[in-house]
Amino acid sequence: MVIVPAMDFAQARAQFPVFDRFAYLNAGTFGPVARATVEAMEERQRRDLELGRSGPDFFLEVMHLRDRVRERIAALVGAEPAQVALTCSTTDGCNIALGGLDLSSEDEVVTTTAEHFGLLGPLHASGARIVVVDPELDAILAAVTPRTRLLALSQVLWTDGRVLPLAELRERSGLPVLVDGAQAVGAIPVNAAELDFLTVSAQKWLCGPDTVGALVVRDPERLRVAQPSYFAQKSFQPDGEFEPRPGAARFDSQWISPAALAGLLAALDSVPEWSYERAAEMTERCRSALAERFDVVSAPGQGTLVSWRAEGDPTRTVRRLFERAVVVRDIPGRNLIRASCGWWTSEDDIERLLGALAG
């Protein structure tokens, strides 16, 4: 991330107009958006409106924007730019990785009981046998058989913020690991060098625009391009056979709106250097404050999500909180309510959450 010198908490938080209205605790769904992010999008849209979406400079600029986003995401997760594909979402990344692995019903993939459909749907569509176990080191390792081709799981569970020991799982199983990074990248330090496939959702903890993300691929040469876009090829034959572009750019899934790319770069510039420390600190404050009155299921020292058991109908509670200008969400089918804490979260946000829950 770019280090923004001397930005204190008040300055950093003031970037986000939504905090004027809400105790916004739902970055696990969509992060807050900074004014500069929308301004960058508008500037780019105005350029395209006035000058048109064509011409030699237009395409050079867009390719440059794509490269800059690729470099920034690589730097964020300890990868090389050549290992980063630009996608629309974590779901998109999971489909690309699972499609390219060419799994069959003879193959097994181990996943956990706490995954999002963004991973589970692509797993099912892959045709492999999906083995589902508790999100625990021992249970996952015990589920590995000679037919297991992949471990597919989240770095941070979307249900309660638990962090899974991915590097240890990878090392002890000897298997490649596909990681749903939706609740991790931007929330906690992530090291893609320890993983095989890592998805990035820009619209959550990176506070980016919608419909942008990435797939980090450790070894792009070893994954088939199963869903080629125009960006997949350096050259091609009349029947579509193609020489792939070098590196993970061959997996770039779409033309992404230049406004979204420019907005994401602005969003990445809005991150203070103390982001991870403060996010962890505010998560723990939120967790311990809630634990005084509720059955909190999130352990200390995990990701930046805090979940607790609902007293009464969780959907109704979430709606009641929203009416009191506190934004959280429930986790369907688990009777949980979840608060997302970021580096932007204030003590007042947490007090307002507790006050609204009490009222």
Add this chain to the structure above:
Amino acid sequence: MVIVPAMDFAQARAQFPVFDRFAYLNAGTFGPVARATVEAMEERQRRDLELGRSGPDFFLEVMHLRDRVRERIAALVGAEPAQVALTCSTTDGCNIALGGLDLSSEDEVVTTTAEHFGLLGPLHASGARIVVVDPELDAILAAVTPRTRLLALSQVLWTDGRVLPLAELRERSGLPVLVDGAQAVGAIPVNAAELDFLTVSAQKWLCGPDTVGALVVRDPERLRVAQPSYFAQKSFQPDGEFEPRPGAARFDSQWISPAALAGLLAALDSVPEWSYERAAEMTERCRSALAERFDVVSAPGQGTLVSWRAEGDPTRTVRRLFERAVVVRDIPGRNLIRASCGWWTSEDDIERLLGALAG
């Protein structure tokens, strides 16, 4: 399309600021953007900036936007809304359709020598044997064997605007037809009822925002969901097995930025009722004017693209025209230059093209 009463040509054209600077003749790559389209995007982005991207109304509004776009695209191509999936692009739609057909190397697909990589790449990735023939009725029908599972081709060829006789091909071959509609939808009347799979690119002839499109699926129940997104399912099991949503919405590939959805609705509202007639008329004017001086390869009465053989290096010619504020493109490897004419094209645009070519 919504019929805008009493919008004359000057009013319709005045919606697009790019025409103040350029003879913009490249809608086959990206259409011009109307001021109202960008304003609708900005309004939506400002809403998300101020109010956040969460809360019960937010998701209802987005689902409503998705439904409205689905209805409008359905109406545009003579389909039912339940036959329309929202995608990011034509490439996305081709990957969804071809992935779901589960083709193998035993299967054959017939395509033509004039297709875009947006179709050819997904065809190659499908694993089927791809049979490439001239874009002629007889050649296509002659290439059909007992192993042929699909015809995959464009309604309007991106190289020169030729219209292929899809309904006749479908009827005479008895095969399903996957249609790249990128150069057709919005440019000429399209009837999806005669086709099996039709892709829509919103950013070209519909003058919509980037990264929005559709896939029209005649019989959604008969295509496997090969790349599920969250929108694919009505309910799901722990291993990802899911009950699909009704209709083609199960193929919705991504969360699409609400700003892009709002922008596309505004773009569709900017279309005058006389759009197809005027686009055809201006295409013919452009074609016949160019034919007086150049070797035009586009026949009369086809789509809205006019291509002619370059005299000298086509890339250099296109750049020279751009410097004279005339925007066209070249077709790589074919020594062609292509002008795109729309309902917004003026006689002055055509004169400027001819003048710049002469200079």
